[in-house]
Amino acid sequence: MQASAGPERRRAREGRLAILLAAVAWSTAGLGQRGLDASAVTQVAGRAFFAALALLALVLAMERRGTMRAFLGMGRSGLAMTVFLAISSGAFLLALNHTSVANVLFMQAAAPMMAALLGWVLISEPVDGRTWAALLLAGAGVAVMAAGSLDAGIAAVGLPLLMTASFAVVIVIARHRRDVSMMPATCASQVLVVVVCAPFVTLGSVSGSDWAILAALGVGQMGLGLAFLTIGARLIPPAQVALISLLEVVLGPLWVWLAYGERPSSATLVGGAIVVAAVVVQAVAPMPAGRGAASEAHV
Template sequence: MRIDRRKGWGLAALGMLLVSTDSYFIRLSELNGWNVAFLVGCLSLPVHLVAQRVVDGGKPLAAFRQYRRPLLIVGALSAVSQISFITAVTKTNVSNVVVIVAAAPVIAAIVGRIMLGERTSRQVWLAILITIAGVVIVVSGSVGEPNLVGDFLALVAIVAFAINMNVWRRYSDMSRFVGLALAAMIAIVIAVWFIDNPFGHDQRAYFSVACMGLVFNPMGRIAHTNAPRFAPAAEIALFVPVETLAATAWAWIAFSEKPVVATFVGGGIVIFGMMVGTYGRASAPIDLGRETVSRDEVTQGMDPT
């Protein structure tokens, strides 16, 4: 099966560029992770529902009933990934978080092989190994330091993210807006138990979460969840380093958080890995051992629940 993967790569890159602003707005707000997760969930939920009505024509309950189980799975995974990432950013160096997240292709490739029978080429595996080397260099300086909790939460975020990309790819016709709306609802339900006076902060805090929850985060997630329609999850995950580069730049520009030498070296290696994984593969055949589930198949009697 041959498709032009560049559309998927472009959506992935755009999505990660938009989401890279999360770390900037989280730090700018000076709110704790739970408050940010709660407020962003409250703001992004209506955005996804309105987008679903405009793009898909409404009827979110009908869309949910058609793909009940996979939508619940992506909703839960998205919520866990976002909460873990937001909390990690408040507990450790931003550069460390985003470069750890750049290891997502490893898990995405393994899950894609198990879930979809999708074989990852030697070229992409080489890129993944290069990415691992870059990540090891970056996190080597944090072993034994207080930011290990933040690094672990970042690892949880990439595991949930990588699995999620494969579920989205498996059910290519599933409503992205309904899945993301479910993710926002689940994040709200989880975060509400841990929030601390989320409505008693200054204007800067609310401006930050408004930018994040109404514009950058939902738009980035919409772009990124559509990317697996056009390329394997392992290749989509290779574009996570776009966030690495951009988020590190935001932290440096806004907070004078100059990355250490290891972050520059490791980040450069990760970016090189992304280039290796995509070079010359725009129209490469997709080796898919198990077909994705489409809406037509569901209406013909294939029940994805």
């Protein structure tokens, strides 16, 4: 028993470090977006283009000769995952153009609770008392943030909600179709984003530094973040993945505050704190047998 404890602890440390690095990578989205001059749709398409390349390389490394089979074997669930991931990914970057980074990230943190509600409504998935408490907390937090964003216009409220709802659908699909690999669907979703946005892209709005930032967002923020998640999620329990991933919610607003002086509103901070509390409540709940909370996707 003692002989096996050493390798087990080492794997746990490596898993926690991988998720920590994933959260740090994801947290740079707002920092990168705030440095872009390109139009909003061009930002979405540019990041998706580089992300698709990075994710394709990741799929090739994971699947090797089975890469084509992995894409062709996604089925209807994989196609649905692709569409909703594309919506969530595009809405995420568009939302950053209309509201604070903190508002977007705190809203995104509510996706697992929204997924639990969707699972209950759509497929009669049981919801225990602890999860209901998390749902009520998250709903209150989202309501506070949404009310505080009304003055900024409908896009400041609608886009973060669209992002969160579509990503919640992805979580539901991933949880109930564990035979479908998320990675090919994530790659395909970025290709879909590029195709849909292509007619509205204005390359003239892209400055010289924008290309480097878009590449960093696509390859580093999305590609590298997903690579670390893929490693870490196999080594530690889903609850630990969820809790460590909350670091993104803390670091994302911190980076833009330090770099651009962007201060979240009081409503965003209060609502965000409630949502984070809801995530913690749900994450510390015992995980039912055969179920996992971590997914190989991120917006």
